[in-house]
Every structure is written in C-alpha cells, then in structure tokens.
Amino acid sequence: MTSDYIVQLKHVSKTFSGIKALDDVSLDIKRGEVHALVGENGAGKSTLIKVLSGVHFPDDGAEIYINNEKVIIRNPMDAIRKGISVIYQDISLFPNLTVAENICIGNDEVWKRKLNWSQIQQLAECAIAKVGAAIDPYMMLKDLNLASQQIVAIARAISFNASLIIMDEPTSTLSSGEVENLYQIIDNLRKNNIAVLFISHKFDEIYHVATRVTILRDGKFIAAHDIQDVDRPELIRLMVGRDVEYISMNAEKIWDEEVLKVNHLSKKGNFRDISFTLRKGEIIGITGLVGSGRSELAKAIFGLNKPDSGEIILNGSAVTIASSNDAVQYGIGYVPENRQLEGLIGKSSVCQNITLSILNSLCNSYKCVDVTKERQLAQEYIEKLDVRPTELDKLVGQLSGGNQQKVVLAKWLVTNPKILIMDEPTSGVDIGAKIEIHKVLRQLANNGIGVIVISSELPEILAVSDKILIMRQGSIVSVIDKNLATQEAILAKALGA
Amino acid sequence: MNDLLKKREFVMFMMLMVISICISLITPTFLTPSNLLSIVMNNIILAIMAMGMTLVIVTSGIDVSVGSQLGFAAIFVGLVALIPGSNILTVLAVGIVSGIVLGLLNGILIAGAEIPAIVVTLGTMNIFRGSLLLYTNGKWVTALPAWYTSLYNTSVMGIPIPIIILLLVIGVTYFITQHTRLGRSIYALGGNPAIASRVGINTGMVTMFVFAYMGALTGIASILYGAQLATIDPNAGTSFELMVISAVVIGGANVLGGSGSLLGSLIGVLILGVLQNGIILMRIEPYWQNVVVGLTLITAVTLDVVNNRKKEERKKVIYVAEEVKAGGSV
Numbered sequence: 001m002t003s004d005y006i007v008q009l010k011h012v013s014k015t016f017s018g019i020k021a022l023d024d025v026s027l028d029i030k031r032g033e034v035h036a037l038v039g040e041n042g043a044g045k046s047t048l049i050k051v052l053s054g055v056h057f058p059d060d061g062a063e064i065y066i067n068n069e070k071v072i073i074r075n076p077m078d079a080i081r082k083g084i085s086v087i088y089q090d091i092s093l094f095p096n097l098t099v100a101e102n103i104c105i106g107n108d109e110v111w112k113r114k115l116n117w118s119q120i121q122q123l124a125e126c127a128i129a130k131v132g133a134a135i136d137p138y139m140m141l142k143d144l145n146l147a148s149q150q151i152v153a154i155a156r157a158i159s160f161n162a163s164l165i166i167m168d169e170p171t172s173t174l175s176s177g178e179v180e181n182l183y184q185i186i187d188n189l190r191k192n193n194i195a196v197l198f199i200s201h202k203f204d205e206i207y208h209v210a211t212r213v214t215i216l217r218d219g220k221f222i223a224a225h226d227i228q229d230v231d232r233p234e235l236i237r238l239m240v241g242r243d244v245e246y247i248s249m250n251a252e253k254i255w256d257e258e259v260l261k262v263n264h265l266s267k268k269g270n271f272r273d274i275s276f277t278l279r280k281g282e283i284i285g286i287t288g289l290v291g292s293g294r295s296e297l298a299k300a301i302f303g304l305n306k307p308d309s310g311e312i313i314l315n316g317s318a319v320t321i322a323s324s325n326d327a328v329q330y331g332i333g334y335v336p337e338n339r340q341l342e343g344l345i346g347k348s349s350v351c352q353n354i355t356l357s358i359l360n361s362l363c364n365s366y367k368c369v370d371v372t373k374e375r376q377l378a379q380e381y382i383e384k385l386d387v388r389p390t391e392l393d394k395l396v397g398q399l400s401g402g403n404q405q406k407v408v409l410a411k412w413l414v415t416n417p418k419i420l421i422m423d424e425p426t427s428g429v430d431i432g433a434k435i436e437i438h439k440v441l442r443q444l445a446n447n448g449i450g451v452i453v454i455s456s457e458l459p460e461i462l463a464v465s466d467k468i469l470i471m472r473q474g475s476i477v478s479v480i481d482k483n484l485a486t487q488e489a490i491l492a493k494a495l496g497a
Numbered sequence: 498m499n500d501l502l503k504k505r506e507f508v509m510f511m512m513l514m515v516i517s518i519c520i521s522l523i524t525p526t527f528l529t530p531s532n533l534l535s536i537v538m539n540n541i542i543l544a545i546m547a548m549g550m551t552l553v554i555v556t557s558g559i560d561v562s563v564g565s566q567l568g569f570a571a572i573f574v575g576l577v578a579l580i581p582g583s584n585i586l587t588v589l590a591v592g593i594v595s596g597i598v599l600g601l602l603n604g605i606l607i608a609g610a611e612i613p614a615i616v617v618t619l620g621t622m623n624i625f626r627g628s629l630l631l632y633t634n635g636k637w638v639t640a641l642p643a644w645y646t647s648l649y650n651t652s653v654m655g656i657p658i659p660i661i662i663l664l665l666v667i668g669v670t671y672f673i674t675q676h677t678r679l680g681r682s683i684y685a686l687g688g689n690p691a692i693a694s695r696v697g698i699n700t701g702m703v704t705m706f707v708f709a710y711m712g713a714l715t716g717i718a719s720i721l722y723g724a725q726l727a728t729i730d731p732n733a734g735t736s737f738e739l740m741v742i743s744a745v746v747i748g749g750a751n752v753l754g755g756s757g758s759l760l761g762s763l764i765g766v767l768i769l770g771v772l773q774n775g776i777i778l779m780r781i782e783p784y785w786q787n788v789v790v791g792l793t794l795i796t797a798v799t800l801d802v803v804n805n806r807k808k809e810e811r812k813k814v815i816y817v818a819e820e821v822k823a824g825g826s827v
Contacts, residue, residue, distance in 0.1 A: 055695075075695075076694075076695035076696075077695065077696060077697040080696075092689070092691075092692050092695075093689065093692065094684070094685050094688040094689050094692070094693075095688055095689065095755070096684055096687070096688035096755040096756055097681065097684060097685060097688060101681055101685075105681070105685060105696050105697075105698075106696035106697035106698070111678055112678060113677060113678050113679070114676060114677055114678075115676050115677060115678060115681065117676075
C-alpha cells in the first residue's frame, strides 16, 4: 500500500534562531491527488513548502521519501530534478526572458552550453500544450498577465516531469474566470497522475479541488483527512485552538467621546465601505486574513494610502489626512507591521530613536537640540514602558524584539497621540514580551488613548480588544463584542465559511 | 510595425537620425562619406568596450575601472611592440591576456568576496592607474614601430582592420548572448538574481565571466588605442569609463540589470560619436561636449522611465477592466 505515496515527510522540524517554525511535522501525498495544506497565518505552511522545495534545509532527524525512497533535498534545483516543483504566488521566474526560456532554463535536456533554439521552442510548446493553454513561446514573460505567467510556471514544472506541483495560494491574484481555468488545469494534472499540494485560505476552493487535507497549527502537524470526512466547522476547529493563554484585560473606563469615526471609507482594490467608531479609552481589534485590506485601511487612516471616497472624522469634525505629517499633527500614531523597515533605525541609540520625530520641540533658542532635555524625556519613557536594558545609548538593533517594540511605542507616545494604530504589535517577539506589550496597550487605553490593534493572532485579538472588527476581501463582515467572541467564530467569519 | 515603434532601439535610432539631420542642416561637411567614416573610425574603441560593458550592466554590475584597464593594457602592448622580434600575434596576446587578468581580478573580488561591483572597480580603477604610473614613472611610450602603428590604417579587402575587429567582437558577443547557455544566464541573473541560483545558474561564474570578458575586450581595444595614436600616455583612458557607461545606458541598458542590447549600445555609441563630431564641425567650444553627453544621457533615461510608467499604467487599467468583467469583488 505504501507505494501509493509519491512524497512522504516524517519528523520534519525547522528552527530559526531558537524559534521552532516546524515541530515534528509529517505530510503524506498520494500519487495524483490534490492535497490541501491549511492553517492560519504563521502555522508553518510556507516553511514546510520551503523545506520540501529545497530552499530550507530541515533540522536533523527529518526524513523525506520520494517514491518510497529516502532522499536528501540539497537545493531548489535538486528538488525540481527529483520531481517537486513550486508555483509561487509571485511566479519567481525571469520577467526579462521569453516564455520558452523560462520554461527550459536549467533543464539538462535542452539547456546545453550551446543552445538549440528549435529544440527549446519545441519543448516549451509541448509543455504549454500539455497544460492545455495557448501562449506564444517568444513573448517576454513580463508582457503576460499573472494568470498566463502562472501557466508558464506550471508548464515549466511539467517539462521537468514533476510528480508533485506545489501551488502557494495560486488563486489570490486571479479573476474568477481565470480561477475556473486553473481548476481545469489542476484536473488535467490529476489525470496525468501529477499530485498537487494546494495551499489556500479559501474554503470554497479547498472543497472544490482537494481530495485530502492536512492541517498545521503553530508549526505542528494537527491532522490529515479525506476531505469528505471533515466539514467546515470541524476544519476551522482544527485550525484554531492554540495552547497559549493570554491574560484578558478589560477596559477600566471607556469615555463616550468619539476620537475617531470612519464613514463609508473606500479605496478601489483595497477596502470597501468601511465604517466604525473608536472611543476614548477603547481598544478595537481588527483581524482578517493577510490581504483582507486591514493594513491598507490602517495606512489610509494614517495618510499613507489615499482613499477614493468616504470620510474620516476626528473629534467631531471631518478631516483630510493627505500625508503622515498631517496624521501626526492630528494626534495619530501608527506602528507598521515591519518595525525594522519602517519604524526604527537599528544603528541609532534608543534615545535618538525615541526623540527623532519631536526634535523640533526639543530645540533651544539657538535652534540646536537641547540634549539634557532630550535625554530626560527619553529616560522617562523607557522607565514608563520598562524597556530593558534601561540604557539610553544602547543601539536599538541590539535589543530584543519585544524591547524594540516598546521603543517604537515610546517614539509615538512622546508625540502625545490621541489615537494609536498598531499593525501586528507582537510579531516576532516571545510570549512573555507579548503579554507585556498587551499590558502596555491596555495601560495606554486606560490613560485615554484610543487604540486600534491589527493582528492575525486570534488569541491576541481576543485578549486585548474591547470590540473586534473582522475583515474579509476589503469589507468589514462582522463586528463582535469581545465577551461574545470565540476563535472559531472569528475564523469562520474571516474565511467566509 | 506597432511593436517596432515601441522598441527602445528604434526610439534611440530615431533620436540618432534627428540629431544627424539637425547637424547636417547646419554644416554640409557632416554628410560626406569621409566624415561619416571618420565618425566610425574614431569610435571603434568605444564600441568594442561598450559591447563588454553591456553584458556587465545586464547582470546589474558596473565596471568603472575600464579606463584604467585600457591605459594599463595599452602601455604593456606598447612596451612589447618595442621589443625587437615582436609581431602582431605577440601584441594581440599581450593585450588580451593583460585585459583578462585585470578583468578577472574584478570578477573574483565581486563574485568571491561579494563586494558590490561599484566599490571593487572604484578601488581597482585607482590601483591599476596608480601602479601603472609607478611602473612607468609617468613616462610615455613613444617611437612605436611602423608595423604596429600602421595597423589602424591598413585595409583588408577594402575594409579597415579596426572595423573588421569591431565586427568580429560584435559577432562573438552576439553569439554568446543569443546562442549560449552562458549568455542567457547573464540576462537571467540580471532579471531575477534571487531566483537565478535556484534554477541552477552558477551566479559566481557568470559574474566572473562578464568582468573577464569586459577585460578581454578592453585588451583588444588597447591594441587599437596605441596603433591609432602612435604614442601611449600612462594616463591614457582616464575617465573613458564614463563614456563607455554613458553609451550603454543611452542605448537602453538598465543599470538595475536585466535589460540591454548590443544593438542599443551600438546606437548609443553612434549618438555620442555624432554629437562629438557635430560639435567640432560646428566649431562649438569643445567644453560643451561634456554638457551635451550629460544632457543626452539624462534625456534618454527620462524618455525610458516615462515610457515604462505609461506601459505599467496601461497594464493596470487592463487588469482592472478584466476584474470588473469577471465580476471580481475588490
């Protein structure tokens, strides 16, 4: 019976600087089946794909079998030669080469020292025909739309005699007509005994194309089932239910005063008809899948993403926020998801980072920065937020993730914001630091700041928010009071299941 | 026809034509066969080196040491030509080998030590020039033998030797880029460096090759340099790298890598050559030359950027239209 399996993974773990991204995961894929891989953001799907495709090397003890033979996948080309190809969301091919070149590059059969163009064209045309598409092999890849580029990537996989094609959220960039076409292609592959590992967040798709499903959660294998044996609520139940317990903190007081009101805010391709109110002392949690429009919404409120229509009302009057400078003037603070890139300067000191945005107000009569005043202010905030070590001159890059995030917070707090927006405030920090950041957020709210927290981590959203907005495909699909919400209910809404 | 109009090379060719027509309206000597031939003959070295620089820039590299390399190889070639008993073949070997050695040195540092190309070649530019001046003590190489200096003006079957050499260089480079795995790897590396090694390209070898090939072509150019001028200054080729890079960029190569064509670079060379010739014929103060080269460069690249932005926008509009048609949601 074991000969049924084309690829088997056993005991696969992967550790990145001490953090286990994968923990003893197994995955069995049968010949010619469409296998769905599901899990929340950060469950380890991407890492697993990268191990399977030779981008990451797994920790010791991992076993990988292809055709029941134990193998070691050394690098991406090795994986491709062993019959495992990946179709990435962003295609990951060469935009400046032709379709034929993209299909044949690295293929020992035709990609020889001296190239024979008729041979290359023939192989490319043959592979495109096998997919059942019609694309001119002489076109430049960059001149094709994404759907056609995806077909080229699939044709490339076929020409390498792939027995397993991994598709990473293949429909996220396709229109509905193109999705139908992709289903057709997948069906075609299945008939040719090529297995597909299908990574998707969309339940409709999973139930439409997959025959089996493997569920990951927090880097661990949870279950594998035939798709007809699990219904949607069961699948959601398997995806959520983390072991971590956060301390849920309730608001001491929420004022009646509305610090922010958003009315029918829309931006084409980002979000649609968004309305909500944030009151003084309240924490609103916004959740949804990556790509549901939550970060784009946050950027719009902060003036980094101009909305097409709708209004933003601050303290009762409608305002236009045309730039981040405007936003700061209006008392809005925003901490983006990637603090390394957008929030902090790693090679500057803690003190310099904290005071960077308010240097003007720290100037003395000679228009020079009053260093004593600067240091006093920074000192006050690192004590208030408990940044460790409490050294003003430490370089920010040398702090732990949790402490870096506190410096980011300090940087905004010195501007005396009335509204603070945080995108994934605890990504990449350990559990202890997460709880501390949650406490700080609650403390800020209790002091009268309105806080918006965007997070993919459902337990975090449940622990910190007073009110939860769930976004899907650019719209707010549900507003739930924290006391009535469960992880299952939130995920079901976010997925549209 | 529509495709032809969109081609970068065609746009640059039209620019060349417009410039030529303007100059010929002002000065009738421009459009004489002898003047046109002299434009070509005066820019053979630039053209040869531009072929190599195109490959370097396609990989998203840059080589600012080629001016120093040219001087270095030219002096060596000259010194060897002075030795009794040397002939065309020894000179050719010395020129090419010294060029390859200098280019390979760049390539090894860039690929092996993973230092950015601009840093490495900025360093070697100074090192090459400095050691050359130390070695020669600043003295010129003069009194070159006639068999060597006549090289530039000799014709074989009615075609001047420098033009034959240029045609050979173009032919070989074209063959490499269009018909070899190595050539396509050069474009692949520039197009998507993160993915290149994932498809089995030895990116280090490709990088070393383009810099060594750049050196080899500089070596060939250095032979013609000495033959053309009959004396060789150890400061020969100073800031010539900027002309080479300008010609390639005017010809449409993207300094971010991935695109660039031999034909485009040749047109770039001709544009620079024609402008230079025009300035002399029209008796404009020669100091204008630098200003004109700079303006041409910026105009060409601006045209490119604007064109690309238009293209992107058009693509976006089409995409949105398709979405709407398909009843897509967001």
